[in-house]
Amino acid sequence: MHIRPEIAVLPAYKQGRQAAADAFKLSSNENPFPPLPGVVEAVQAQTAFNRYPDATALAVRAVLANRFGLTVDEVHVAPGSVAVLHELAKATSGPGDEIVYAWRSFEAYPGVVTVAGATSVQVPNRADGGHDLDAMAAAVTDRTRMVIVCTPNNPTGPIVTGAEFEAFMAAVPSTVLVVLDEAYAEFVTDVTAVRGAALLERYPNLVVLRTFSKAYGLAGLRVGYALGPAYVLDAVRACAIPLSVTAQGQAAALASLERESELLERVAELAARRDRVVRALRAQGWAVPDAQGNFVWLPTGEGTAVAAEAFERAGIIVRAFAPEGIRISIGEHEAVETLLETARALVGDLQAAE
Numbered sequence: 001m002h003i004r005p006e007i008a009v010l011p012a013y014k015q016g017r018q019a020a021a022d023a024f025k026l027s028s029n030e031n032p033f034p035p036l037p038g039v040v041e042a043v044q045a046q047t048a049f050n051r052y053p054d055a056t057a058l059a060v061r062a063v064l065a066n067r068f069g070l071t072v073d074e075v076h077v078a079p080g081s082v083a084v085l086h087e088l089a090k091a092t093s094g095p096g097d098e099i100v101y102a103w104r105s106f107e108a109y110p111g112v113v114t115v116a117g118a119t120s121v122q123v124p125n126r127a128d129g130g131h132d133l134d135a136m137a138a139a140v141t142d143r144t145r146m147v148i149v150c151t152p153n154n155p156t157g158p159i160v161t162g163a164e165f166e167a168f169m170a171a172v173p174s175t176v177l178v179v180l181d182e183a184y185a186e187f188v189t190d191v192t193a194v195r196g197a198a199l200l201e202r203y204p205n206l207v208v209l210r211t212f213s214k215a216y217g218l219a220g221l222r223v224g225y226a227l228g229p230a231y232v233l234d235a236v237r238a239c240a241i242p243l244s245v246t247a248q249g250q251a252a253a254l255a256s257l258e259r260e261s262e263l264l265e266r267v268a269e270l271a272a273r274r275d276r277v278v279r280a281l282r283a284q285g286w287a288v289p290d291a292q293g294n295f296v297w298l299p300t301g302e303g304t305a306v307a308a309e310a311f312e313r314a315g316i317i318v319r320a321f322a323p324e325g326i327r328i329s330i331g332e333h334e335a336v337e338t339l340l341e342t343a344r345a346l347v348g349d350l351q352a353a354e
């Protein structure tokens, strides 16, 4: 049987480790809060499992279109924004084409590119963990079909500013699709951050990705979306696996969109917890990059595996990216003290080893 050689060596997506019942799972940037009030009931009302869902997710698209001042054709809903990434790569890129993105960034990007048959061009982050947008623009060639900009960057944390993004867009040919992955947009408190939706009118080569998985706490129901030009999203729709956003996911998204004030309260609480964790880690001596998502980055370097084990022994499952660092999601309030105690012990060990 023939398997494409690049697929034969491609590892399957590696999920954040599941936690034992008494451990905190801070490895997948999930929301520790349960779904917003009324969302479970809205999902429970969807019991016609013998029927297919609305393949176009029209009701969700209509609400989003209204919210962002777009037409419904300028909104595409998919089973997670990772699905949109796959659809975009397939729609724009194939063998011989290049997709540029920062590295380290979201771990699904390399697989998305390879599955499309295209070639990854990874541009190292700046020392502060942010995208090096000048280098990314310089990496664009006549083979580049798509550039992915992730803000805040998963796993390192920093945002791209509006000014940086506009300079970048000016440097990139308008024939190259720029995908602004804003999976963590709701957690951003830095007022200088780029806000993609507001720029769609200005840049015809821009698509913005958002998700219900993070701030809205619907990771398990798989609903993400793209905002962008209708003809690009029509091509994306043509690449989608039909009927893959469930009626339950659509109902949950709609109910969540109606509960904006509760959502914002929770997001504010998580952002405040994040800022407190960052301040405490820096006071311990960690060089934590600016954290604008619902996670923090510990540059543990060669000590990454040892540090991840120490967290696990303390009952915290983290995401280790050896030999660079560890990403820790901002989860339950109860996890914070253990997180900080473990980090404090580690920073001492790492310094003692130097």
Ligand SMILES: Cc1ncc(COP(=O)(O)O)c(C=O)c1O
Binding pocket: 028, 029, 079, 080, 081, 082, 083, 106, 150, 154, 181, 183, 210, 211, 212, 213, 219, 222, 223, 224
């Ligand atoms: C930067 C980024 N983009 C996209 C996603 C995909 O999220 P989902 O497919 O759940 O919408 C994630 C999830 O971790 C992410 O970190």
